[in-house]
Amino acid sequence: AGEGWGLATDGETLYLSDGSEHIWEVDPATFRRGRKITVTAAGRPVQFLNELEWIEGKIWANVYTTDQIVIIDPATGTVEGVVDLAGLLPEEEITPATDVLNGIAYDAATRRIFVTGKNWSRLFEIEIVKK
Incomplete structure (x- = not known):
């Protein structure tokens, strides 16, 4: 029942956003x-x-209509970090058909993180740098 916006798994449980x-x-x-x-x-x-994406024991979730991804502790729901991807998609690639950031993928074997958006022409590999 209800809407499902995102889905991730830790290998045992599914996590659903609405x-x-x-x-x-x-x-x-x-x-x-x-x-x-x-x-x-x-x-x-x-x-x-x-x-949603499960990455190394945390839930990563993009916040709809923003360029931010929040990193969530699944035990408490507390946001432990924010990934700001403002400016990731070059201005010249933004058209009336370009939509929001909403794709997160993780390759656990190589520990690589990828992001994209609806109608984006590119897939980006990102590296997180803590400030």
Whole structure:
């Protein structure tokens, strides 16, 4: 029931976003929703969670209509980091048909992270640098 915006797995459980500040744990055998994770940053809900990816024990979620990805502790729902991808897609490639950032993929074997967006002409490999 309801909308599914993003889906990720840790290998045992599915994690589902619905465009709100909630991520649901879902049983992959029955597709029944279990625990609801409320995602917060500095104590405030983070709404519009969209695409999800499981990366090294954390849930990465893009925030719909922004150039940000939040890194979430799945046990608490707390945002532990923000990846700001503003300016990633060059201005000359942005057209009326270009849509939002919403693709996150992780290659665990090589520890490589890839991002893209709807109607983007490119796939980007990104490297996270902590400030």
